[in-house]
Amino acid sequence: MTQNTQQSGGQPLLALRSAIVLLLGVLTGIGAGVLTYLAQRSLPAAALAAGAGFGAGVMFFHTIIS
Template sequence: MVNSQNPQPLLALRTAIILLLGVLTALGAGVLTVLAGGATFAAAVLFFHTIIA
C-alpha cells in the first residue's frame, strides 16, 4: 500500500529545472528555425546540467 500522506516527487527539483530550461530553449530556437529544435534541446540540457552542477 502506498503512503498517500507523503508522496515522493517523480523528478528531483534540479532535474526538473534542467529539463524545463532545455525545453524552453528548444522552443525558442524552434520558433526561429524548424531544423535546429532537437539539437538545441540536447545542447541546452548539457549546458544547463554543467552550469547547475
C-alpha cells in the same frame, strides 16, 4: 480535491534540479525552433533545430546548475 504529486514511497517523481534542467532545455529548444522557422519557413528544419537546441540546452544547463 487535491492531487498527490508524489509517489507512494513519499519520494518526488522528479528532483527539482532535473525538472529545472529539463524545463530550460525545452525552452531553449522552443526558442531555436521558432527562430529557425521564422528565418527559413521550413518545419523540418525548425524541428531539427529544436531537437538540437533541446539536447544542447540540457547538456549546458546540466553542467552549470549544481
